[in-house]
Amino acid sequence: MRQTLPPDALDATDRLLINRLQDGLPLTHAPFAPVAQEAGISETEVVDRIAHLREIGAITRFGPFLDAEAMGGAFCLCALSVPPDRFDEVMTLVNAHPEVAHNYERQHRLNMWFVLACERPEEIAEAAGRIERETGLKVLRFPKRHEFFIGFRVEA
Amino acid sequence: MTVDATDRRILKATASGLPLTPHPFEEVGRWLVLPENEVIARIQAMQDDGVIRRVALAPNHYTLGLAANGMSVWDLADDQAEKLGAEVGALPFVSHCYLRPRALPDWPYNLFAMLHGRSREEVEAKRSEVAALLDAACRSHDILYSTRILKKSGMRLAGEG
Incomplete structure (x- = not known):
């Protein structure tokens, strides 16, 4: 869902829950107790509101967020400069690879950006090589050297 | 682990x-x-151990009004890239922020930072904010807006088939 919700879709309590719970939940028997106390509602109302926020599309998920790489996979951002008249043909070739997890068209000379997701690091080079042979285009590879993952917040 | x-x-x-x-x-x-x-x-x-980043609620930034985003890319002096990357990553409107190798001569940029805002104009204003923060340590920068999602499949857990 990408449509912006009307401003009255959320009340002050909903906004408090979104603002607090995006930073993380205590791993305890009663993880909602602190936010329930702050909001002045019961823990049952907290979970009912979370369910409602999910129904109306204000939140996408509620649960553990994994670092896919720490799970043992290998990932690499890749880019192609695709001649405009070959775009659909190349898109079909690229998307056919199961290693291509997602793929975006972007406004730039490098106009196709995709992520390769493999079980082992050496499979990244193999998949990129197959895509180069099939498309005749150079696959630029941008593996991550360092990740900075701290600040992003969505103020509700 | x-x-x-x-x-x-x-x-x-x-x-x-x-x-x-x-x-x-x-x-x-x-x-x-x-x-x-x-x-x-x-x-x-x-x-x-970092396998789980956090147990949390994920706000839907589109429905909550942050409808615009762009992949900003920056050419930072190598000796300052780590320090400045951490500062950019700490900004509240920056989500994914990574140092990556350049691909010269095609691509001079080594820092990638996804910028979010309510509109394209707001994203451009954030980009100026980042440019001001990086100042002379940044030789050039660009921003790439996505025009279409061509494929989006859920990440599979390794070993799950």
């Missing part, structure tokens, strides 16, 4: 979310026939 079979069962059971009850870890324990304290201890251990 090694994620064992029981850890995987916990991750699989919660892949689409935690159960919405006041005691979600107790409920996960009921599903998997594990004591609640073991579920909590295992999730805590995975979080301490």
